Every structure is written in structure tokens, then in C-alpha cells.
Amino acid sequence: MAQHHNPNRRLVLQAGGALAALAASPLHAADVAEKATEEGGRKATQTDVTARLARYMVAARDTALPDDVQTATKHRILDTIGAMVSGARMRPGEMALKYVRSLGGTAQASVVASSFRTTAVNAALANAMCAHADETDDFEPVTKAHPGSSVVPAAFAMGELEGRSGTEMIRAVALGYDLCCRLLMALGPDLVRGSHRSAEGTSSTFGALGAAASLARLDETGMRYAISYSAQQVSGLWSWVKDKDHIEKAFDFAGMGARNGVTAVSMVQAGLTGVPDVLDGTHNLFIALSSAPKPEAMVEGLGSRFYVTETAIKTFSVGYPIQSPLDALLTLRRQHGLTPDKVRGIVVKLPTDAVGIVGDSAMPDVNCRHLVAVALVKGAVSFNDSHDVALMKDPRIVAERDKVTIEGTQSLMDPAAPRGAVVEVTLADGSKVSHFTRFPPGTKENPLDTAAVNAKVRDLIAPVLGRDKAEKLIARVNRLEQVGNIRDLRSLISV
Numbered sequence: 001m002a003q004h005h006n007p008n009r010r011l012v013l014q015a016g017g018a019l020a021a022l023a024a025s026p027l028h029a030a031d032v033a034e035k036a037t038e039e040g041g042r043k044a045t046q047t048d049v050t051a052r053l054a055r056y057m058v059a060a061r062d063t064a065l066p067d068d069v070q071t072a073t074k075h076r077i078l079d080t081i082g083a084m085v086s087g088a089r090m091r092p093g094e095m096a097l098k099y100v101r102s103l104g105g106t107a108q109a110s111v112v113a114s115s116f117r118t119t120a121v122n123a124a125l126a127n128a129m130c131a132h133a134d135e136t137d138d139f140e141p142v143t144k145a146h147p148g149s150s151v152v153p154a155a156f157a158m159g160e161l162e163g164r165s166g167t168e169m170i171r172a173v174a175l176g177y178d179l180c181c182r183l184l185m186a187l188g189p190d191l192v193r194g195s196h197r198s199a200e201g202t203s204s205t206f207g208a209l210g211a212a213a214s215l216a217r218l219d220e221t222g223m224r225y226a227i228s229y230s231a232q233q234v235s236g237l238w239s240w241v242k243d244k245d246h247i248e249k250a251f252d253f254a255g256m257g258a259r260n261g262v263t264a265v266s267m268v269q270a271g272l273t274g275v276p277d278v279l280d281g282t283h284n285l286f287i288a289l290s291s292a293p294k295p296e297a298m299v300e301g302l303g304s305r306f307y308v309t310e311t312a313i314k315t316f317s318v319g320y321p322i323q324s325p326l327d328a329l330l331t332l333r334r335q336h337g338l339t340p341d342k343v344r345g346i347v348v349k350l351p352t353d354a355v356g357i358v359g360d361s362a363m364p365d366v367n368c369r370h371l372v373a374v375a376l377v378k379g380a381v382s383f384n385d386s387h388d389v390a391l392m393k394d395p396r397i398v399a400e401r402d403k404v405t406i407e408g409t410q411s412l413m414d415p416a417a418p419r420g421a422v423v424e425v426t427l428a429d430g431s432k433v434s435h436f437t438r439f440p441p442g443t444k445e446n447p448l449d450t451a452a453v454n455a456k457v458r459d460l461i462a463p464v465l466g467r468d469k470a471e472k473l474i475a476r477v478n479r480l481e482q483v484g485n486i487r488d489l490r491s492l493i494s495v
Helices: 009-013 016-024 029-034 049-060 067-087 091-103 120-131 148-162 166-187 189-194 199-216 220-233 238-242 247-269 285-289 320-336 352-358 368-378 383-387 389-393 395-401 450-465 467-478 486-493
Strands: 343-351 404-409 421-427 432-437
Touching: 049 166, 049 199, 049 220, 067 120, 067 148, 067 166, 067 450, 067 467, 067 486, 091 120, 091 247, 120 148, 120 199, 120 247, 148 166, 148 199, 148 247, 148 486, 166 189, 166 199, 166 285, 189 199, 199 220, 199 247, 220 247, 238 247, 320 343, 320 352, 320 368, 320 421, 320 432, 343 352, 343 368, 352 404, 368 383, 368 389, 368 395, 368 404, 389 395, 450 467, 467 486
Parallel strands: 343 404
Antiparallel strands: 343 421, 421 432
16 A cells, blocks of 8 residues: 655654554554655665664554464463573573672562572573573574573563563563564574574574563664664674583573673663664674675564564473474374384484484483483473483483484475474384474464463473462463563562
């Protein structure tokens, strides 16, 4: 539909109510910004991505989300809380909490599963490292980003600092997911990895920025500056694959980004000014980090496509490339009554880019051969099983692991289903059975309902918080839009 403008159009659009209505309509803020408008005496063009993104970020905080998007966002918030709380009792989380406690700082925001508060920046760092202390957090299959582990901790820290409502937090988290995934779509996730950079680390800063800036209620100019301060901090190398303890990985994937995003926003809140066009001007972010950037991907579909609905909530607390193999093996086990004595060999076919990540790791939760063996022996893979290092030396598990072969398969490099897997089992009599899991449970194509998300999180947080507190926390997050102040959740996430 053609859209006509007059010189006062921009002023009208900047009014909160008009922006909210605009972002909710089919012709939303990002679309309108593509048209020629008068801006400071110059024409805004289709390449003016910084301005269009900043305007949308301002609009989004006052724009109601579609019901299904709101529900999906609450699911991701709860799922990340599960990862945060359980991760606080794992070594990466414990070390993060110990480190942040040593820093002291003004009591602005809570540190999960503890009794202390610290600055919003420090709380975001610690809570995010807890969120990725393990392989429990969600995952976006196309970009390979892990949005929840940086976005939700940043939102909690800034929401608590500012005393924002549950509704504001839901909208902020949805925005954070958009910025996290869209940055990689604009850079090209494969191009990022091709330059030895970490897609996860690169995207997490922008995810945290989106959530924190929304809850800080920055104006358009402030959004521009915060985008620039975040762009300067975007970092991350693919060297994380060599981290055997998952400690630096927790920082690389989550803690670093959450800290960076909250830092950028807090600097702008303090009055620091910055570059207003870091996504468009000379030496901009896209041309600095990609050999073939697509800047339009940063704003295309804003307000109509929500990445928070597209991430996968993990059914198993293991590296994401292992979700499909476990689902396939357990399906075959149920269908054919498989037990170790009935199995001669197992071939697991993975996308070629997954083999180096989960093929033969020293960590049990990212070792595909080990976890397939556990699933065959036990008929399930619990949180405790996937983290029990002793199981890696259990003679029963070792015997079955020796039967498992991992193969990289080019045909599984499917952009529409980038983490599918085939499991082929050779039975004792020489016959073969196989199963192809294209979309494991928890993906957008095979989503979990609220009850299933609750069940997963309950198992993660009850051992840390206690059953009663866990049930209360789950119930409050299920109705997060009714929470008047995020600070009301403090007593439920602390011990």
C-alpha cells in the first residue's frame, strides 16, 4: 500500500501511542522507515538501518505482542530461569557467582540462587554464565544463536533495577531475541564462522542490548548510542570449542553478551553520547564483520516475524546437535524393544558441521556417542545422567559406546532443518532399523506446550530452590503479564 508523508509525519510517529499502533499494524515502523522521510534536514533511505531499528525499539516496548508470541516468550523466560537456577550449582555458575560476589557493587539486581545483590552489569554477567553453565538453554537452529542465556539475564537485571512490570519484561525479551538472531542473519552466520568468529558470542551482545534498552526506556537517540556502544563490544571467537570445562564457554556464549548489553545501556543512561549511525556509516558494523552483509535482514519483518517463536527449547539438557539423535534412538528403543543385548552396532548420522562439536567431547553433555549409549542402557537421559562424569567410565556404558559410530552426512546440512539426525541400528541378527528425526521436540515445528515446559523447569529448579518455591516461581512466570514489578520475583529466585 502506498504511504504518503508530510513534513510533520516524523514528529507524529515519534509519539508513543502512534508508534505502538504503527508497530502493531501490517505497515509497521520498520516498513514506514523505508519510505522517504525528512530527518534532520536529510533524506532517510533504505540503507538507514540504525534509525529504522532505533525507532522500532522505541515502539516495541509499548506495543502489545500477539497472544502466541507472548506465550512463546514466557516459555523462553521460564526455560532460561531453569537453566540459570540449575546452572548456579554447576562449576561454571559457582565460579561466576564467586567472582561477582568478590566485586561487590551497589545492590541493584539479584544474583540467582544466592542471597546477595550487586550492580545490574555484574548480575547480568553472573546470571548469564549460570544460564549457559550447561547445555540446558534454548537454541536458534538457523543462526546457531543461544538467545535466552544472554537476553533473559539482561532483562532481569535491568527490569529489577528499573522496577519494570512483567509485561514490559516480556516485550523486552521478545525484542532481545529479534536483535540477537537478526544480527547474525544480517552478517551471515556461516560467514561469521568462516572468519573464525563465534556466532553465539557475536549475537549475544545485541540480544542483551535489545532487552536492556527496552526496559531502560531509552528514546530514539539513546537507542542509537546504545546500539553503537554494543557494536563496539561485539566479539567472540570460535576457539570456545576447545574449552573442556565449559567455564569460558559460559562466558563466551552468554555472560559476555549480557554484561556488554547492560553496560552499553547503562552508559547511555548516564549521559554518554556516541555514534548515531554505526549500522550504516563509515566503518559500520556490517562491513567490519562480514564479507557479504545483508543489512536489510536487521529490520526486515520487524513487528511481524518474532524470532522468540523460532528457537528450540531443549528436551534434553545436552548439546543441541544431540537432541535429534537421542529422540531417534529412544523412538527406536520404544518401537522395537531395544536393549543392549539386542544391538550389534549404532550409526549416528549428523550434519557435517555438528561432528566437531559433539563427536568426541570430554564433557558428557556434549558427547553424542556417550549419550546415545546412556539412552540405550537406561531408556532415558536425565539431567543427572547427562552430567555424570562417572558414567563415562561405567563399564556398561563404555561397552555400548564402543558400538556407536558418528558420521558426518552432507545431505543433513539442510537449512530448513539444520539439526536433524538419522540413527541406524544393526540388530544382533544382522537386520537393521532406522529413524530420522528431522525436528526434535521443542522446535517450532514440534513445539512443547506449557505443561511440558513447566515439567522440564520443575526438574531443574526444585533441587535448588525447593519444591514449594519452584512451584510458586513457575506459576508466577506462567502469568508474568500480571506481575506489577519484576522485583516481586526476587524472593523466588534467591536462596
